[in-house]
Amino acid sequence: MTTIADRLINAQYRIAQAAQSSSRHADDIQLLAVSKTKPHTDIIAAYIAGQRHFGENYVQEGEAKVTALKSSCPNIVWHFIGPLQSNKTKIVASLFDWMHTLSRDKIALRLNDQRPNGLVPLNVCIQINISKEPSKSGVTADDMLALAEVINLLPNLTLRGLMAIPTATSEVTQQQAEFKQLHHLYLQLQQVYPDVDTLSMGMSNDLEQAVAHGSTMVRIGSAIFGQRVPLHI
Numbered sequence: 001m002t003t004i005a006d007r008l009i010n011a012q013y014r015i016a017q018a019a020q021s022s023s024r025h026a027d028d029i030q031l032l033a034v035s036k037t038k039p040h041t042d043i044i045a046a047y048i049a050g051q052r053h054f055g056e057n058y059v060q061e062g063e064a065k066v067t068a069l070k071s072s073c074p075n076i077v078w079h080f081i082g083p084l085q086s087n088k089t090k091i092v093a094s095l096f097d098w099m100h101t102l103s104r105d106k107i108a109l110r111l112n113d114q115r116p117n118g119l120v121p122l123n124v125c126i127q128i129n130i131s132k133e134p135s136k137s138g139v140t141a142d143d144m145l146a147l148a149e150v151i152n153l154l155p156n157l158t159l160r161g162l163m164a165i166p167t168a169t170s171e172v173t174q175q176q177a178e179f180k181q182l183h184h185l186y187l188q189l190q191q192v193y194p195d196v197d198t199l200s201m202g203m204s205n206d207l208e209q210a211v212a213h214g215s216t217m218v219r220i221g222s223a224i225f226g227q228r229v230p231l232h233i
């Protein structure tokens, strides 16, 4: 039987191999374990195996997990990686350490206002809509710097970098072109904001490509926790 601990080791191994292939250091690539739809016991198993960064997509589910696991897994760093509506920003501002899917000024302002006193600033990434599909969230490349400027003025947010969900395709050339474009945008952002250090891209099926194109954080769900049963039909 393959356990969560085994699959974590395997994911780390894939990252290390991919890093080596492109002459990068594995330490420069953070593994974010995406635990959406999975039970608390799976998170605890990964935590015991040494995993610290966890990603959640749904506000209510995330809230329940952060609250329930506070005492048993005190060192978890929680990342919000799903779509966020403005009426739910307070929960993310209060409970999460990172927010990857920022694409609107209004959400940035609310997160800044609602970040509780005494907490370090919320780490945020700007989500880029690289495929420009209207159904996808994120800003276009042209709007990236304008949003970054707003975030940079907000004391309770720290701009860490970019996040993207490239087109789901088995076409390697398209995949590579999108990753390449994202890396280019990341370098562009870094020129204006030298502290930017995070390029959040790569999932279970494409982490090798993402690492080859400069990803610093891969978001891995099914390769660690197994296939998900869809929550919403």
Ligand SMILES: *Cc1c(COP(=O)(O)O)cnc(C)c1O
Binding pocket: 034, 036, 057, 081, 082, 165, 203, 204, 205, 219, 220, 221, 222, 223
């Ligand atoms: C679900 C999800 C992941 C993980 O996807 P897997 O293919 O299971 O690794 C990564 N990023 C985001 C934004 C997700 O919603």
